[in-house]
Amino acid sequence: MREVWLGEPASIDELRSALAEALDGGPTVLPLDARDPSAEKLRAAMAPDQPVEPGTAVIIATSGSTGEPKGVLLSVKALTSSATATHDRLGGPGRWLLATPAHYIGGLQVLVRSLLAGTPCAVVPPGPFRPDVFAEAAETALRGEGPRYTAMVPTQLTRLIEAGGAGLDAARAFDAIVIGAAATPPKLREQAAEAGVRIVPAYGMSETASGCVYDGVPLDGVRAEVGEDERIRLSGPVLAHGYRLRPGLTSEVFTGGWFRTGDRGRFRDGKLEVIGRVDDVINTGGVKVSAAAVERVLAGCEGVRESCVVGLPDAEWGHIVAAAVVPDAASATAPAADRLRAAVREAAGPAAVPKRLEFVASLPLRGPGKIDRASVVSGIFGHAIDTKPEDGVHSGA
Structure with missing residues (x-):
């Protein structure tokens, strides 16, 4: 297992190189955030000294909303199937700008897509998101031939629209901006359309190697269904093959080629609509x-x-x-x-x-743009946290 500690701009190059080797059959990659106080706990939970489950190219480690460490096991097939299907849906391979943390699946997949496209990947420097810094980083991605893409969370898009100026101008120049990690509010969709920003809301998670349903329509090869209990289930080549050292949890949520999510949904006009969490x-x-x-x-x-x-x-x-x-x-x-x-x-x-x-x-947020509900309960309302088991690690553009 190859650990890549992220935090400095140069570490993205290290991760991209490690990913290229992993996709070619090299060591499993475990990306970690050097600035996260819980990173050492996550690393220990991933047991780097123990053998890695066969067929694992990347482990996405997270503490989730319950604080219990969990590692999602992703194969070369899952990662490349997701990246290829994304390019097919957006308009072909292109140049990418990394604007979200690369130790989460949404950011990591930007690097995988750029590798498969054979194009350089521009990077927004780590730190608090600022529209002017985004605009400067976008200049590199917007040069050259072919489609230009980026992926971000709703909060980042909101800040770009509110700030206007160079950041919004840069956003308008992308052929598509994939929006993931959290639901895209209807109001934000309208604001983006009025501002001339082409967004593609995505639904997915680490267990599906990032977004696998774009604007309500599953990517090629992906199937989505909703049971009588409204729970969403997903299948296809993008699925992870389990959780690090968690065979019980793996068999509970990965059954018969399907992943049982923790989300409720419905189909409206042929499109999948996520209506909330089961819990x-x-x-x-x-x-x-x-x-x-x-x-x-x-x-x-x-x-x-x-x-x-x-x-x-x-x-x-x-x-x-x-x-x-x-x-x-x-x-x-x-x-x-x-x-x-x-x-x-x-x-x-x-x-x-x-x-x-x-x-x-x-x-309060956990991950790239996902609201930390436990911190809302304890921090804003001052109540003890009543933790519930979490079905999946939900994140991904």
């Missing part, structure tokens, strides 16, 4: 409320940039609905709590109305 249902006073449904209502309200809805333990109700809301800095009208509650009441019913509503400057 995001809040039972409040005997009424089941979907946290994702409340978040969609709040996201559609004027003056709201993003929100996170969680259930908090309550002696009377069992759980209450609580919402952390980030106001939209670009909006001329600040959201009013009463107006937001009224919108939820009208769209989702009285039980869904947040009994606690907090306005915050930002939401």
Whole structure:
């Protein structure tokens, strides 16, 4: 197993070189973030001194929302099938800009795609995302012939649109920007279209070697189905072949050529629509409320940039609905709590109305753009975390 510690710009070149060797049958690659305080714990959990499961080219290590280390095992076939299908969907191999951390699957796949395309990969320097730095890094990717692509999370796109200027101009110049790691709100889709930015929302995770459903349509070779319980299942050559040293969990979620996700979905007009997590249902006073449904209502309200809805333990109700809301800095009208509650009441019913509503400057994140719900519960609302087992490591553009 070859460990690659990321944090300095030069480490991306090291990772790209290691990936090239792994795709050619070389040592398994384990990318780690040198700036992450939990990285050593993750490394130890991956047991680098023990033999690697056969056929593993890359291990994506994560602590997930529960804090329990987990390593997703990806083969050469899974990685290259995902990259090839992505190029086929977007318009052919092209030049890529890496704008998300490469130790997560969304960033790592940008490097794999550039390797298969035989093109150099431009890199946004590590650190807090800044539109001006993005614009400078994009100059390299936008030179030369052929399609130009990048991948980012919704928060990054929002900042580019709000800032305008050179960053937004650079975003407009890409033939496609794959948006993943978290749901793309309808409002952000509209803003991107109005700004002339060509985005492709993607759904996927480490277990599917990054995004495998683009704008609701599975990539070539990928199948998606929704059971009676609304749980999404995925199959195809992009699937991982298990979890590092976790045979029990592997057999639980990888069965018969299918991966059982932890997401709920439905098909609308022939497209897959993700409607929330299986475990995001809040039972409040005997009424089941979907946290994702409340978040969609709040996201559609004027003056709201993003929100996170969680259930908090309550002696009377069992759980209450609580919402952390980030106001939209670009909006001329600040959201009013009463107006937001009224919108939820009208769209989702009285039980869904947040009994606690907090306005915050930002939401805590884990990974590239994914809201850390456990930190919302403990940090914003000051409650002990009631952890639940996590089915998958959800991330990926």
